[in-house]
Amino acid sequence: MVVLGVDPGSLNTGYGVISFDSGAFSMLSCGVIRLHSLRSHAERIGRIYRELEKVIDIFQPERVAIETVFLCRNPQSALKLGQVRGAVIALVMNKGLGLHEYAPREVKLAVTGKGAARKEQVSFMVSRMLGLKEEPGPYDITDALGLALCDLLRAGTTEAVIPQGVSRPRRGNWSTFVREYPHMVIR
Numbered sequence: 001m002v003v004l005g006v007d008p009g010s011l012n013t014g015y016g017v018i019s020f021d022s023g024a025f026s027m028l029s030c031g032v033i034r035l036h037s038l039r040s041h042a043e044r045i046g047r048i049y050r051e052l053e054k055v056i057d058i059f060q061p062e063r064v065a066i067e068t069v070f071l072c073r074n075p076q077s078a079l080k081l082g083q084v085r086g087a088v089i090a091l092v093m094n095k096g097l098g099l100h101e102y103a104p105r106e107v108k109l110a111v112t113g114k115g116a117a118r119k120e121q122v123s124f125m126v127s128r129m130l131g132l133k134e135e136p137g138p139y140d141i142t143d144a145l146g147l148a149l150c151d152l153l154r155a156g157t158t159e160a161v162i163p164q165g166v167s168r169p170r171r172g173n174w175s176t177f178v179r180e181y182p183h184m185v186i187r
Contacts, residue, residue, distance in 0.1 A: 001155070002028065004061040005148030006052065006088050007140050010080040011035050013048050013088075014140030017059045018130070018148040025149065027130045028059055030141045041080060045087045052088060056095055063098040064088075065151035067107070067143070100151050107143070110150040122146050 001021075007014035016030040033051045035044040056064075066088055069081060092099045105115040111125045123142040127135040129149055136142060 001063075001152065002059055002061040003148040003151050004052075004055065004059065004064045005144040005146065005151065006064060006066045007143040007147060008048075008066060008081060008084040008088055009140065010041065010044060010077075010084055011037060012138075012140045013052075013084065014138075014142075014144035015052060015055055016141060016145035016148050017055065017061060018145060018152065020152050025130055025152065027132065027136075027145065029055065030136055030145055032138065032140045041083065045083060048084060049087045049091050052091055053095075056091070056097070061097060063100060063151060063155075064092045065100050065102060065147040066092075067147060068101045068103045100154070102147060102150050102154075104143075107146045107150040110153045111146045119143070 002017060002019045005016045005018070012035070013033040014031070015033070017028040019026050019028055033048055035047060039047075066085065069078070069085065089099060102110075108117040108122055109115040111117075111129065112121050114121070117125075119139045119142070123135045123137070123139060126132075126142045126145045126149060130145065136145070
């Protein structure tokens with residue numbers, strides 16, 4: 001199964017393509033669509049649509065995972081983010097793909113075992129779960145990869161698909177996490 005994760009943003013939209021095959025995850029592609037702030041919002045949305053369409057055409061994902069809207073203090077920012085999400089949703093529907101939406105806390109919980117994990121922790125665990133030698137950056141990418149992993153984990157896959165030597169933390173408090181997984185703590 002191939003899943004595309006999308007972390008929408010009006011200036012930076014991250015994406016990550018992950019496959020699950022023969023009991024293992026692997027990253028097929030990832031990147032950030034960087035947009036110029038001097039372009040109109042409509043032009044930026046059009047570019048996001050076209051760039052993600054290329055990714056879909058190349059990797060043929062069966063599903064797309066996208067981050068749900070979170071509360072913004074700035075109504076204008078929330079509106080722009082909603083429009084970007086709308087463009088991504090329209091693309092996914094036009095391609096006939098399955099769409100799943102996840103809250104940031106749900107992604108963090110699925111990937112790190114803690115819904116309030118920091119971006120550094122998500123980045124670290126995404127890299128470990130995918131068997132990457134170094135963490136891809138920026139966080140727009142690891143957030144998108146985290147969305148794809150969350151979707152695969154929620155789709156009925158089990159902890160057995162996590163690369164050997166990497167255990168997913170159990171739920172609990174941070175003291176327990178640090179004690180049981182000192183190698184996962186970024187200092």
